[in-house]
Amino acid sequence: MAEPDDAGRALLAELAAALPADRVLTDADTARPYFHDEAEWAEHGSPLAVVRPRSTAEVAAVVRASARHRVPVVPRGAGTGLSGGANAVDGGIVLSLERMREILEIDGGERLAVVQPGVVNDDLRAAAAAQDLWYPPDPASAPWSTIGGNVATNAGGLCCVKYGVTKDYVLALEIVTAAGEIVRVGRRTAKGVTGYDLAALMVGSEGTLAVITEITVRLRPLRTTPPRTVVGFFDTLTDCGAAVAAVTAAGLQPSIFELVDHHCLHAVNEWRNAGLPEDAAALLLAQTDLPEPAAEIEARGILAAFEAHGARDTLMSTDPVEADALFDARRLAYPAFEQRGDALLTEDVCVPRTRVAEMLGRIQEIAARRDTLVANVAHVGDGNLHPLIMVPQGDDAARERAQRAFDDIVDAAIELGGTVTGEHGVGLLKRAGMRRELDPGSLALQKAIKSALDPDDILNPGKVL
Numbered sequence: 001m002a003e004p005d006d007a008g009r010a011l012l013a014e015l016a017a018a019l020p021a022d023r024v025l026t027d028a029d030t031a032r033p034y035f036h037d038e039a040e041w042a043e044h045g046s047p048l049a050v051v052r053p054r055s056t057a058e059v060a061a062v063v064r065a066s067a068r069h070r071v072p073v074v075p076r077g078a079g080t081g082l083s084g085g086a087n088a089v090d091g092g093i094v095l096s097l098e099r100m101r102e103i104l105e106i107d108g109g110e111r112l113a114v115v116q117p118g119v120v121n122d123d124l125r126a127a128a129a130a131q132d133l134w135y136p137p138d139p140a141s142a143p144w145s146t147i148g149g150n151v152a153t154n155a156g157g158l159c160c161v162k163y164g165v166t167k168d169y170v171l172a173l174e175i176v177t178a179a180g181e182i183v184r185v186g187r188r189t190a191k192g193v194t195g196y197d198l199a200a201l202m203v204g205s206e207g208t209l210a211v212i213t214e215i216t217v218r219l220r221p222l223r224t225t226p227p228r229t230v231v232g233f234f235d236t237l238t239d240c241g242a243a244v245a246a247v248t249a250a251g252l253q254p255s256i257f258e259l260v261d262h263h264c265l266h267a268v269n270e271w272r273n274a275g276l277p278e279d280a281a282a283l284l285l286a287q288t289d290l291p292e293p294a295a296e297i298e299a300r301g302i303l304a305a306f307e308a309h310g311a312r313d314t315l316m317s318t319d320p321v322e323a324d325a326l327f328d329a330r331r332l333a334y335p336a337f338e339q340r341g342d343a344l345l346t347e348d349v350c351v352p353r354t355r356v357a358e359m360l361g362r363i364q365e366i367a368a369r370r371d372t373l374v375a376n377v378a379h380v381g382d383g384n385l386h387p388l389i390m391v392p393q394g395d396d397a398a399r400e401r402a403q404r405a406f407d408d409i410v411d412a413a414i415e416l417g418g419t420v421t422g423e424h425g426v427g428l429l430k431r432a433g434m435r436r437e438l439d440p441g442s443l444a445l446q447k448a449i450k451s452a453l454d455p456d457d458i459l460n461p462g463k464v465l
Contacts, residue, residue, distance in 0.1 A: 001028045002046040002091045007069040011093075012049060014065045019058060025050040034076060034096055035088045041345050041403075042084025042428040047074070050094045056174060056182055056213040059095065063211060064180030066093055072461050075207035077117065077149025080141040082346045083427025085153065085206045085463050092461075095211065097148050103127050104214070111219045112171060112188060117148020117212050124217075133219040136163035139423070140331050148212050154204035156423035158330070161381030162255045162289075163220070165423065167203040174214035175202060178454040188216060201449070206425050207460040209453045227255065227287045228299040229323040231315040232306030233280035237261065237364060237376065239310035240282050241357020244380045246305040247286070248353045252298055256287040257381025258330045264375050264388070267336035268329050276329050280312065282376065285326055333377045337388055343399065345389040345406055348430075349413035350422030353383045362412040363387050370405040372398070384422035385413075411436070426464045434464070 004012060015024050025031040026049045036044040048071065053059045066073045072092030079086060088094050101118035108131050115124055121142040125135050138157035139145055145155065151173070156165040172186030186192075186199030202210055234240045240259055247254070261282040268274050277283070284306060288298040299316055306314050317323060337344050351359045360376065363385070367374035378385040387409055391402045410420050410433040420426075420433035435443065447465055450457075 001026055001031060002048050004048055005091070007071060008048045008091060011065055011069045011071050015049070015051065015062065018061045018065065019051070019053070023052055023054070023058065025052070031094075034079070034094045037079045037081035037084060037086045039082050039084040039087070039346075039427065039429055040343060042087055044084070044087035045090035045092065047088040047090075047092050047094045050096055052096045052099050054099050056176065059097070059211055059213050060176045060180045060182050062093065062095060063176050063178070067178060067180055067456065067458055070456055070458065072458050073211070074460050075152070075211045077146040077152065078120070078144050080145040081149060081153060081425065081427065082348065083153075083421070083425045083429045085425050085427030085460070086149075087428060089462060097213070098146065100213065101146075106131055106133065106219075108133060110188065111221075112216055113219055114214065114216045115147050116214060117146060117151070119147045121145050121147060121150060128219050129222055132222045134222045135169065135217060135219055136160070137166045137169060140334065147215055147217070151203055151212055151215055152206050153425035154423065156379065156384065158256045158258060158327070158379065161257050161379060162253055167200060169217045170199055170203050170215065171218055172216035173199050173202055173212055175210035175212055177210050178456065178459050182213075183210075186216065204425065206427060206464050208450060208464050209459065211459070223289050225289055225291050225295065226318055226320065227289045227323065228295045229317050229326065230286045230288075230299050230302045230306065231317075231326060232284045232303075232311035233277065233313040234284065234311055235281050236310070237282055237360040238357045240284055240380070241360045243284060243306050243309040243311065244356050245354050246309050247302055247381075250301055250305060252301050252305070254286040254298075254302060254381055255289040256285065256327070257379070258285045258327070259283070259376065259378040259380045260285065260330050260333065261376040263373070264333035264336070264377055265329055267340065267375070268332050271336040271339050272332065274325065274329065276326075284311075284380070285330065286381075287323070330377060333375070334388065337375065337390060341393060343391040343393055345391070345402055346424070347385070347387040347389065347406060347409050348421045348424035349409060349418055350382070350384045351413055351416045351418030353381070355416045355418070356380055356383055356385070359385060359412065359416055359418070362416075363409060366405050366408045366412065370401045370408065372401050372405045374405060379422075382422075383418065428463060431464065
C-alpha cells in the first residue's frame with residue numbers, strides 16, 4: 001500500500017470515522033487483488049486504501065472526503081476489464097462497488113429492471129428470465145462481470161450483433177459526482193428527450209466523470225423459439241471474412257455471429273478436452289432466433305453464403321447441446337489461453353463489416369512480420385475483432401514484438417476506417433490509439449467535458465484521456 005502523506009492520513013481518519021470498519025482495507029495482502037483488472041500488460045499504482053461501500057450514501061461520503069483532500073478515486077466493478085481502466089493509481093482510493101449487488105426492482109409491465117452496480121450480469125439475466133423477460137447484453141465475462149462495469153465500458157457480447165450493446169439498454173442512472181453529490185439522470189419512460197442525454201454520456205465513461213451507484217435498464221420479452229445454429233469450417237481467415245460480408249450483403253441478421261480460429265479451438269481442447277475440430281483455419285458460428293419457418297429460411301441463407309465463399313464443411317442444427325458446445329469454444333477461448341501461463345495481450349478493434357476479411361488478412365501479416373502468435377476470436381457480425389497476442393513468460397524480446405504487433409493492429413484498424421476499441425474501453429492500453437483515431441477538435445471537446453464535471457481530476461485520473 002502507498003505510504004500516506006498528511007492528506008492521506010487525514011482522509012483515512014475521516015473514512016474510519018464515517019464507515020463501518022469492514023468497508024476500508026489497508027492491509028496490502030488483502031487489498032492486492034483490487035489493484036488492477038485483467039489487463040496484465042497495463043501498469044498499476046499502489047493505492048492508499050480499498051473501500052467497499054454497501055450504499056449510495058457511503059459512496060458519496062467516500063467521494064466527498066476524497067475531494068476535500070484531493071485524493072484520486074478509482075471506481076471498480078468485478079475487475080474483469082481488459083484495458084486497465086480500473087487499475088489503481090498511486091496514493092489513491094480504489095472504490096470497489098462489488099458489494100452493492102441488490103436487484104432493486106423488476107417491472108414486467110414497463111419491461112425494466114433497477115439494479116445496484118455490483119449485480120453480476122448473469123444474475124440479472126436469470127432474475128429477468130424468471131419473469132419471462134430478457135436482458136440481452138452478454139459479454140464473455142457475463143458469469144462474473146457486473147452491470148456497473150458493463151455500463152462503465154459500454155460492454156457488448158455475442159448477442160449484440162442483433163440486439164445492441166449496453167448503452168442501448170440503459171434508461172437511467174443514479175450517480176455520485178466528483179463533488180460527492182448524488183444525482184439522477186435519464187428516465188424510466190420508453191421515450192424522453194428532456195435536456196441533454198446525461199445518462200448516455202456516462203455510459204462508456206469508465207469512471208472518469210462520475211461513480212455509478214444505480215442503473216435502470218430496459219428488458220425485452222424472453223425468447224422462446226429454439227434457435228437454429230449454422231456452422232462453417234474454412235481453410236483461410238480471409239474466406240471467413242468474405243463469408244461474413246456475403247451474409248451482411250444478403251440482408252440476413254443472425255442473432256449471434258462469431259469467429260473462432262484453430263489456435264483457440266486447440267487451446268480449449270487442451271484445457272477442457274472438448275473434442276472440438278482443429279483441422280480448419282477457423283470456424284464461423286451463426287445463430288438465428290426468428291420464429292419458424294422464417295428461422296429455417298434465414299439459416300439456409302447463411303449456410304448458402306458460407307458454402308459460396310469457401311466453407312469446406314457446413315452444419316445446420318437445432319440441437320441446443322451441440323450449439324452450446326460450439327459456443328463454449330468462443331466463450332472459453334480467453335481463459336483457455338490464460339491456463340497455459342503465457343502473458344496474454346487482448347486486442348479489441350472494430351472495422352466496417354465489409355472490411356473484416358481485409359482486417360483478418362492484415363492481422364495474419366502482422367503476426368508473421370512480428371514473429372508473434374496471434375489467435376483470433378471475433379464478433380464478426382458487427383466487425384468487432386479480438387486478436388489474442390501470446391507471449392511466453394519472461395521472454396522480453398517476444399514481449400517487445402507483441403507490443404509492436406498490438407500497435408500495428410490498432411493502426412490497421414484505423415486505416416480501414418475502424419476504431420481502436422469496440423467494447424473493452426480505452427482505459428490505459430488504448431490511450432495512444434485513441435489520440436491517433438480522433439481529430440484534435442473531438443479530443444478537445446472530451447477534455448472540456450472532463451474538466452467541467454471533474455475540475456480537480458480526482459475521478460480515475462490518467463485513464464481514457
